Amino acid sequence: MPGRERRSRLIDIIRLRGFAALDELVRELGVSESTIRRDLDALEEQGTARRTHGGVLYAGGLPRIAEFDEKQPANWEAKRTIAAATVKIINDEETVLLDGGTTTYEVARLLAGRSLQVVTNSMPVANLFASESRTDLILLGGFVSPRTGVCLGPYTNELLSRLHVTTTVLSAAGISKQGLFNAQLLLAETEQAMLRAAGKVIVVADSSKFGRKSLTLVSGLEAIDIVVSDSGLSEEWQQTILDAGPRLILADIPAEDVDSVGQDASAANTKIES
Template sequence: MVKTKSRRDRLRSVIQSRGFAALGELAESFEVSESTIRRDLEQLEHSGDARRTHGGVFWTGNPSTMRVFGDRRDTMWAAKSSIGRIAAELVEDHDTILLDGGSTTYELARHLVKRPLQVVTNSLPVAHLLSSSESIDLIMVGGSVRGRTAVAIGPMAEQVLHTLNVAKAFLSVAGITERGYFNSDMMLVESEKSMITAGDQVIVVTDSSKFGKVSLSRICGLGEVNAVVTDSGINSQWKQRLENEGVGLVLASTPSSFSRTKQDESKETE
């Protein structure tokens, strides 16, 4: 029993570090049969740390230990996971969606792994996660890659984004004030502005700790997105502000059927 547990612990570490591993390669490396590896993988899948696909397995566990997220681990990971799960309910099968970088959008991606979707992203961690999913048509936006955040940004990314149209664009932010949504990287913000123009719906996914915080560069005004998905830690004043701006609020503790689009919004103002 101890030997089995030790092997599964090592197997978990291998898959986590690689992101994806082939079944035969794992069996050979651990010197066990493929049927034994399959049983081990069943346990990892049951715990939510991995998802099996044809011929292999890819990591879907907590991203907080990944290099790009490791130095930003905080007390909000549970909230981010819930936000990702609820945000995934806003996505319909066969949608074309856009995901930007960040730990919360990564959590959203974890809940989309087996869905039939077309996904556009500038995030290397998100692309890595989804690249082995047979049901997802993945489009990676190129550009200059920020090492700290592992996202592609800059003129090349913006040029590509300006040619695209998606049903829903999901954005992460570093701060939200009465003036709008902010991020700390000016080049990233320019790419996010292009993402906004690409989306029929624009949805901000963020934990409640970001409300009332400001950052270096402003993405857009408070009412220039369609919805905000956050956790129940948001206070009543912020709920009222979002309502006053016509922004749909989706709380991670409640289901949602939000479907307002920017086209609907424009019709209301005509």
């Protein structure tokens, strides 16, 4: 096999799989290990691939969404348990509208594979469902915000105005007595449109979000049906929320079995109030 074609196929294989073991490549391309190794060195020099012990990683891969990369796994433990509690109150065959944000992303991960209709404006969320044949996916178009990967703007809002869903799962940058806050002006409008499209509104927010305001007010507390948070939420806030109307679900960080992240969402204990 000519060297040119081999290197070209090499790139294709690596790109396709994201990772390829060295002996794998030796077998599939039918050349010696030394040759593969030399090719990989060249690819690395060129920046297309990254070598590891025993294999290669594709380097020119998808640029990642900033928000999901930088973010320290700050309250991820909490976010995960909140997500686990949230998916329990979503039934199969529902139509679910999912907002952007890391907590809703966790919810989306747990929903993947279930028989649902999902509507979202978030590209990271959409990617999770894109190839799931059991889940119908409707993507809200519009202008894509580069930092967060969500669709915004008039097109998005107008499309939303014509949809109706059974359940909307919203995230928030902050929650105060006045209601839900968000950090982006355009996103606030889109979230307001989401509220109008919803039958039941669920807000997911870890306890650190309470008592914190942000740029714009999205909605009052009375528009929310259910708030899902973690057990770190103070008594006062619990009462404040309940007084304002919503049901409150507090997810306990599970005593054991943290490993269940993927399919299995049964671990979190939940305490339902009022």
